[in-house]
Amino acid sequence: MEKMWGGRFTKPMDPKAFEFSSSIGVDQKLARYDVEGSIAHVKMLAKTNIISRDESDRILKGLKEILALITSGRFKPDTKYEDIHTNVQALLEKKVGKVAKMLHTARSRNDQIALDTRLYVRGEIKNIISSITGLQRAILDPGKRYSQVIIPGYTHLQPGQPVLLCHHLLAYVEMLERDNWRLIQASQRADEMPLGAGALAGTTLPIDREYVAKLLKFSKVSANSIDAVSERDFIIETLSSLAILAMHLSRICEDLILWSTQEFGFITIDESFCTGSSLMPQKKNPDILELIRGKTGKVYGNLISVLVMMKSLPLAYNRDLQEDKEPLFNSIETVASSLEVLARLFKGIKVNLKKVMEEAKDELMMTTDLVEYLIKKKVASSQAQLIVGKIVRYCLDKKRKLSELSLKEMKSFSNRFESDIFELFSPQASIKAKRSSGSTNPVQVKAALARWQRKLKR
């Protein structure tokens, strides 16, 4: 029970209250960032002669030793301290003695924690982005291996039109690229150096905030001291970006779970990413995909947690803000591990060529091409849709395939049909006929794949 304040109080904290308010169990993840921030702060205190060069040197030596402990994994947080700042401070005093007491000069825990969290967000977003890129690369892997494979493209989970598997996979890559952009922008929002805001009003000491910003590679200092200690926008924006990313992962996993059912049977997930059953010996379950999908709930929940916590808080700092960290850390770690394990899984995906080819041949998926055939022959589009709808009905009733109809039968629906329609009824013909940019046309898909390969090259 060690704290950074005292004289005014006549009795110690209630032990249950201390335990309840302690954050060391959570904020120890900030240890590295806390020390890095302190190092910059001390350098500034020396530069501005608020402390002497000698004092600064002694403090810096201690801080660097602590940093080494942390980065090597040997730092053990001590729960007798209420938070990571107090813990680091105590360790520093143990290492360098009384001079350590100067470290907290011109700094409040309000601006210190704002700094630490910004450093954390900036650092972790960098890692997440790198993992996203890793997943994008992994998604291209089956895209390249099965570059000619055509699958049914679904809307409403009913077969729509044939598409290249690779085209479908590239949709995932596009989704993830937007996640990248959102996270970069969240990171830009974190790129503001709050130290020097003090508790809320600034300080009377001649500090140099721009110098601290420069040392810590921030591109600007926060413009308003009250705002600096009371805002957490960059955290919510990060959590929101991670929620959208988790949603994307849930959609990708849903596709893969469906594709790997016995009924769809398009792909096989490698055994090393599946689990069995304690009761049903035949089982091979896509647990990893289900877990990633299930964790979406948590990532959404974390976003809501911080939004709720911030609602109606008067300015400036309130202790409620301490509750921003658990959701932030949890979303970062959940998404990071999901990205990593999903990338590994993608590389082992096998496509069941026979099953996929058979499904892609479903001629009813070529009827849109038949509609456009009529449109090219100047039938109004809604009219063309109706004509082909009737042909579909006819085929369903007669249990016949489109390609089995005679030209005469076809002409009974529209006399614009000529014998060239029979060339339309293959998935290969269907995708090749596509002309619009961004379509599943093989030439375009190949180009898109090449473009992404270049872009994602290490």
Added chain:
Amino acid sequence: MEKMWGGRFTKPMDPKAFEFSSSIGVDQKLARYDVEGSIAHVKMLAKTNIISRDESDRILKGLKEILALITSGRFKPDTKYEDIHTNVQALLEKKVGKVAKMLHTARSRNDQIALDTRLYVRGEIKNIISSITGLQRAILDPGKRYSQVIIPGYTHLQPGQPVLLCHHLLAYVEMLERDNWRLIQASQRADEMPLGAGALAGTTLPIDREYVAKLLKFSKVSANSIDAVSERDFIIETLSSLAILAMHLSRICEDLILWSTQEFGFITIDESFCTGSSLMPQKKNPDILELIRGKTGKVYGNLISVLVMMKSLPLAYNRDLQEDKEPLFNSIETVASSLEVLARLFKGIKVNLKKVMEEAKDELMMTTDLVEYLIKKKVASSQAQLIVGKIVRYCLDKKRKLSELSLKEMKSFSNRFESDIFELFSPQASIKAKRSSGSTNPVQVKAALARWQRKLKR
């Protein structure tokens, strides 16, 4: 990396996938319940002769040793096992040898985890309810100590009418009592014994589910095996009840935070529940109240997490369901500690009598009584409201108090006013005049207090 399945698989799990899917870090909190469930299961297996009495005795001996380890805090979960069930199983094998392998007879992890979680919910809700009662008692504490104290009753955070402090505190007690009821009902929903549902279809072994239910004090067995392994309603209902409870706590804390501002100044929070500032030496902040308020976000977020996770899951069991536990445990623990620390805080609350009395005397708060005075003299209510509104305007414009107006002046607004109106302008008169049941009338409040004291007696 030890698992409960095998023969069908030709390769081990990817290590990152194993780590990702492992739940031992979370579900170790179920250890006690897992063993209790296993004890009942083994007894049933012996009773139905599925295993022999001797086999059962040996397994039971081992399970009881493990239970003793757990309840004494000496059980250390081992992360090489994927979950608590596997961990307990392995420990059992170490203790009693090969016979341990019979424990999993006629049981799937699907129904086992459903059982464990139900036992957990049932047990923990009991604890929460006891903590709610503790908080209710603690709230009555200042209610009794300051039973005559009148405070301004607010609507829109503007003074409305004078009320007894105790009446306000009894509103909290009512709120919490509804939380009790909701949790009892959530607990009733958990009161269904799922074991015997197997993976999803039941079992061909001659088990006796009713016997297991009886041993574990469940009042019924689940009626449908598919539903039994795939539903988590009791968890969501618990999380929802806890969210409403957290909302109540946030409102209580908001009141106390406001009342302990320098500006309101109604109460003093004991120093042992406050913290100071690392920078501003005069500070005494109500951090505990702020933290409880801030944690509301987390409790809401946990509810959303599980609702989202369950959305659109096909029947029956899917691995997504594993993600129900972290939110459940987190909400239970957050609310439990909030209740406990808030109860301690309540007992130390001091009312600043001088400030409160002064505020309660605000005569404008007695104008509703003046309106009702007119109504009793047969002025239509909306007319009465208008008349007194004009008197208020007159007082504000003239910067005079109601009691400073002459009867003549009052009569200029309505000739129904007589000299007895001047008796209305004290907070004591105002509360005593209330006649409706459930009002702030002192006799009624005293009776309500006594009723609650009896009810909450240990």
Added chain:
Amino acid sequence: MEKMWGGRFTKPMDPKAFEFSSSIGVDQKLARYDVEGSIAHVKMLAKTNIISRDESDRILKGLKEILALITSGRFKPDTKYEDIHTNVQALLEKKVGKVAKMLHTARSRNDQIALDTRLYVRGEIKNIISSITGLQRAILDPGKRYSQVIIPGYTHLQPGQPVLLCHHLLAYVEMLERDNWRLIQASQRADEMPLGAGALAGTTLPIDREYVAKLLKFSKVSANSIDAVSERDFIIETLSSLAILAMHLSRICEDLILWSTQEFGFITIDESFCTGSSLMPQKKNPDILELIRGKTGKVYGNLISVLVMMKSLPLAYNRDLQEDKEPLFNSIETVASSLEVLARLFKGIKVNLKKVMEEAKDELMMTTDLVEYLIKKKVASSQAQLIVGKIVRYCLDKKRKLSELSLKEMKSFSNRFESDIFELFSPQASIKAKRSSGSTNPVQVKAALARWQRKLKR
């Protein structure tokens, strides 16, 4: 711009502020309940001689005329009034003149709106419960029509064990029955008569709250006036119950969407519940199921809305509370229409017997029975699981079915196998062999169906 207050104010409301704060666009749905509450209130005012019998008669006559307007759909809310209460009041004055001004005697809008909302919740929950029962009945419809049909029972969306379709459908009925219970309990929470709480402190007029409660069929009056005007637990509890219900519907719809894919092909959704495509003429999409699934988001969102709105609100009434109604009404209406349309859809479901039978024959789903065969022959369960796992691996490698193995081959895995194992490999045998209560055993399922039919009989 007509309001229920005045004298104190010297200027009118800003027109944009009036528009912003007006709730008439939303709370007109309370019209009927508002008038019903007023009728009871007036009767009480007469009974207690606060107004005369004659005054009461005149007001009642007007109120009954307004009620007739509302129930016949001829009531048109007027947006020049800020809320439904003011609107009804103005209409009453038009009908019965000045005496109408007495209606608001001993009543505040704070307790009035609490009453109206409780009446609404009580009334609408009754309707929802009746719709749930309707859906339960509709679900039994295919259950009865296809009472012998066996489908693969899934876990992780991979075939697990064969189950009766009816057993699966009865799981839905169980889920919905819990929704019923939750809503009944939410309705009990709404069963408290708040009128008489006044603005927050009660009233000095000699009202009879128990009489109003009796007239309106409430079983009790609220016990604390401050609590009565500031709590909305019954709304949140209703929203939470509806969220769980919506979650259930999303799971049912997900099953049906999957089952009606071409790949699963278990069922056919009637055309009258599907839509086509403006572009792809072959399409027949299960839009209704997708919409119900999609609306889950809204119902969850409404729950969060009110939880967030209530967070940290100081007692007693605050205007924020007005925002409880839009989410409440939206969830009620969304769920009500979802239940109704889903019930209609269920009655038209056709099962594709050929496809289902074929899938149910998958012998790998009978391996759990094989494991239990060994257990009955005293092989330890985990050992049995391993043996059969190896047989599965053997079959997969050799591309052979279980039933194609010779007894000799089987014995090479375990010498406990005898020739009777070959009787296990049919779905009929599998379900018949189940012995546990609540299992998919046909006798039990038939009994459960009969039980539900009795229970759900009109």
Added chain:
Amino acid sequence: MEKMWGGRFTKPMDPKAFEFSSSIGVDQKLARYDVEGSIAHVKMLAKTNIISRDESDRILKGLKEILALITSGRFKPDTKYEDIHTNVQALLEKKVGKVAKMLHTARSRNDQIALDTRLYVRGEIKNIISSITGLQRAILDPGKRYSQVIIPGYTHLQPGQPVLLCHHLLAYVEMLERDNWRLIQASQRADEMPLGAGALAGTTLPIDREYVAKLLKFSKVSANSIDAVSERDFIIETLSSLAILAMHLSRICEDLILWSTQEFGFITIDESFCTGSSLMPQKKNPDILELIRGKTGKVYGNLISVLVMMKSLPLAYNRDLQEDKEPLFNSIETVASSLEVLARLFKGIKVNLKKVMEEAKDELMMTTDLVEYLIKKKVASSQAQLIVGKIVRYCLDKKRKLSELSLKEMKSFSNRFESDIFELFSPQASIKAKRSSGSTNPVQVKAALARWQRKLKR
């Protein structure tokens, strides 16, 4: 009941299902954008000779007439159509006859609705940003009028240090500026032209997507047809940005509600933004602020709605996506009206100078300056904090003010104190002494105010 598909179907839609799936009640808000999109589409069809110039001219004439109807408010949606697209189409046919049937050429409702929604988001964000700027300007209004006013700066709602009111208000301006940036970035995400994606695969017709993009002022076309019809990131990002904005508004409103309590008494809200009570004639309640605060719940709920709806949706289009619009429209309209009415309210805020000045003089708020005084005299910061803490304790115990202590008394705590400390004990001295950038120092605040005034100039 008119639809855009038919031939394949043998029976009409169930009327309840039609009503349930109809979106015309909601998506009529897209009318203008739907027609603008169609105009661009027709021009492209003509340019690429898919339809003739004459056909195009006739269609365009009709579309422009419909657009005129819409922009003049004379367009009345007809509920017999299922959605706005069908409604516009029918109206067009009425106006220009059969040629209208060509409009839907090379277009699916999947890409059409994606386009409409993007146009809506782009347009409405522009309006919201303009309203944010309006609110920023309005916030500066009292900032300028009361540029010298000092208020207590709070942390934990306890007085911390004196700050300029204007500094506090500028914190709001900073918060809102980040909202601007987020919305601009959400708008950039919407800036992708999806038309031409068809149902999901593109089209075989020789369309020119880049031309449509140019006509509609999009800076790029969507790169992948599957992604184009199935993603809604830009909607969620908009909803998330609006949720953060609503959170900011809730904090601003909370401050104003507190400041306008009788107990704080810092400001007076103009009567025209307050309401009275139907029962308590003295009441003047800050309802508008409470409503804005309360609406936060809704805006959060809308975000969750769409996140939940999207969770686990397989690619590409599913009808669930229709549920994106109600939350989107609701958040846009809620935030737009909140911004507008809050801006009007800000302009009428009056500061109660006497009350504010009195509060700002609280000498305990100057103790941080006293700590820094010691630090400048080379006392280590934590030591200085402790010394001043003891002085605070001494003052509280003796009920004396800091300025009433003698130098001798002060020196008994630290001999570094000199007589110049007595100059520290005024709020003016405190703010002037601040030296750090971004602090409440008057010179800096003045500069910041000037900077914002320039920036926000019309």
